[in-house]
Amino acid sequence: MENNNLLRDDFIIITGGPGAGKTTLLDELLKNNYKYVPEVARKIIQTQISSNGDALPWGNVTNYRDLMLDQSIEGYLSAMSNPSNQPLFFDRGIPDTLAYSHLINIPASEKLESAVKRYRYNKRVFILPPWEDIYQTDDERKQDFEEAVATYQVLFRTYEKLEYELIEVPKIGVKERVGFIIKNLL
Incomplete structure (x- = not known):
């Protein structure tokens, strides 16, 4: 049987719970001069709010999850044109959608289970730990800090089960975090 899995070693995931500093780092x-693919969740929330949609983390969570999956796959496929000699960072990866399903206790769809196996990234995943000193909520991020910690824990377990190597990014200044990531890309 033919293997239809895609593996891009130049696709590097940066993940972590909400408010851990991912966007600032990216x-x-x-x-x-490193490019990145932005996370899809914030854009979905903004679009759903402006169109009075219900696919929101505080609304129809299954539709929200499915939109995240579809847009994450679209982002992966769009990034396929990236020259593979240059790392391309992802603000969250497709496995984050599986972790979200676990976090909110909804069954993973067959499409989601298939996607995390098919669309593979570099085995090294950078995960940012919860950091209360920098944590903030906003219009799209309504989780409290305890939920951010729980999200981190579920992300960690999910990526481990998918056989990614997790590298925890230390709680240091953003420039130092960049240096840490570049050093650990090798």
């Missing part, structure tokens, strides 16, 4: 990587 913006700093961008300043250092």
Whole structure:
């Protein structure tokens, strides 16, 4: 049987619970000439709110999860044109959608189970731990810090089960975090 799995070693996931500094870190990587694919969740929430949709983490969670999956796959496929000699960072990966399903206790769809096996990233995944000193809520991030910690724990277990090697990014300044990631890409 033919293997239809895709593996891109140049696709590097940066994940972690909400408010751990992922976007700030990715913006700093961008300043250092590294490109990244933004997370889809925030855009979905903004679009759903503006269109009075219900696919929200506080609304129809299954539809929200399915939109995250579809847009994450679309982002992966769009990134396939990235020259493979240059790392491309992802603000969350498709496995984050599986972790979200576990977190909110909804069964993973067959499509989701298939997607985490088919669309593979570099085996090294950078995970940012919960960091209460920098944690903030906003219009799209309504979780409290305890939920951020729980999200981190579920993400960690999910990526481990999918046989990714997790590298925890230390709680240090953003420039130092960038240096840590670049050093650990090798």
